[in-house]
Amino acid sequence: MNSVKSKLPKIGETIFTTMSALAQKHNAINLSQGFPDFPMDELLINCLQKAITDYSHQYAPMAGLPILRELLAEQWFEKHEFPIDPLSQVTITSGATEAIFDAVQAIVHPDDEVIILEPCYDSYIPAILLANAKPIPIPLEFPTYQIDFHRIYQAITPKTKAIIINTPNNPTGSIISHQEFLQLEKLFYEFPQLYLISDEVYENIIFDGIKPLSAFDYKGLRDRTFAVYSFGKSLHVTGWKIGYCIANPHLTNEFRKVHQYVTFSSPTPLQYAIYLYMKQNPNYYTLLPQFFERKRNSFLNLIQNTAWKPLDCSGTYFILLDYSSLTDQNDVVFAKLLTEQYGIASIPVSVFYQEPTDHKVLRFCFAKKDETLKLAAEKLKFISQSLCVE
Numbered sequence: 001m002n003s004v005k006s007k008l009p010k011i012g013e014t015i016f017t018t019m020s021a022l023a024q025k026h027n028a029i030n031l032s033q034g035f036p037d038f039p040m041d042e043l044l045i046n047c048l049q050k051a052i053t054d055y056s057h058q059y060a061p062m063a064g065l066p067i068l069r070e071l072l073a074e075q076w077f078e079k080h081e082f083p084i085d086p087l088s089q090v091t092i093t094s095g096a097t098e099a100i101f102d103a104v105q106a107i108v109h110p111d112d113e114v115i116i117l118e119p120c121y122d123s124y125i126p127a128i129l130l131a132n133a134k135p136i137p138i139p140l141e142f143p144t145y146q147i148d149f150h151r152i153y154q155a156i157t158p159k160t161k162a163i164i165i166n167t168p169n170n171p172t173g174s175i176i177s178h179q180e181f182l183q184l185e186k187l188f189y190e191f192p193q194l195y196l197i198s199d200e201v202y203e204n205i206i207f208d209g210i211k212p213l214s215a216f217d218y219k220g221l222r223d224r225t226f227a228v229y230s231f232g233k234s235l236h237v238t239g240w241k242i243g244y245c246i247a248n249p250h251l252t253n254e255f256r257k258v259h260q261y262v263t264f265s266s267p268t269p270l271q272y273a274i275y276l277y278m279k280q281n282p283n284y285y286t287l288l289p290q291f292f293e294r295k296r297n298s299f300l301n302l303i304q305n306t307a308w309k310p311l312d313c314s315g316t317y318f319i320l321l322d323y324s325s326l327t328d329q330n331d332v333v334f335a336k337l338l339t340e341q342y343g344i345a346s347i348p349v350s351v352f353y354q355e356p357t358d359h360k361v362l363r364f365c366f367a368k369k370d371e372t373l374k375l376a377a378e379k380l381k382f383i384s385q386s387l388c389v390e
């Protein structure tokens, strides 16, 4: 049999699949993969039922249902206080993953370089490699996970085509501040060849009264930015895989050339169900910060006074716990041991780097029922008592 010459020879099964399978095998509490274990809003279920019975099951328009795009533009105006055009600036995709892939393919040419800030979401590197381009990883500063602009300036070459950012950030829970966006804007003025792919899928999950910022809010970035979003995160329906991209018309035009040959369009009934839901519950997203902040705080309360040391978490539904006072084992080994022997699954943060970088932190997802978080905290307390040698 001919063996295929892989286009992604270094890419194997993702750690999310590995850890979830391990969690299942050992009947562990799964705080590894980022999805809610609580049900979606009943109103959304009703909207889906209505969409399935009353609406079309044929292809949606390539750029997405116009009525949904119009609502998104209205929502955008409410949040950002400047308008976007639903026809030429909003494109519905099959999840943010597709939007990121399409944006990369739309602008990145063979041998270009794309700067990614690590730790980062795992779809960025394969998307860059499939464009025959080179990912250039720059680490975020540990433990604040702020952008190291000095290193970005050092990394920029005539081949640098784009930078991918993510705020609020998975896995770190950090956000890009106004000051950092201003620095980014300055950098973009200095390097007119650059584009920005801004992964903002957790835009609605942000805590402590912090105002969510989009790269698209900054005039110096706007014309060169693809901002990417996911209903999976905002509506607790990760399995729906519906996302969208906001970009100025000249970029949207190139973006849609890719989108129309990757998926052409995304499932019509799901788009319509989201439209119905947003129409009836336009402020749904305003409740998310409070909802997840309460979960973050109660999880942290439950594990306080243990050897697990939380890092700052300003957004997303992930929190990083530093375990360095428990063991000096590397994070992959320790995460597997916790799953197999103590029944709690997490994600080792080193896997979000191209070259494994072990700061002895694990990522835990708190988008879980209160009972799940309570059980998880009990396990973490037990581990702390069992392993702590102080």
Ligand SMILES: Cc1ncc(COP(=O)(O)O)c(C=O)c1O
Pocket: 034, 094, 095, 096, 097, 098, 121, 166, 169, 170, 199, 201, 229, 230, 231, 232, 233, 238, 241, 242, 243
């Ligand atoms: C930072 C980040 N970007 C993109 C995605 C993908 O979103 P979607 O499920 O809508 O493709 C995720 C999903 O976990 C994510 O965490």
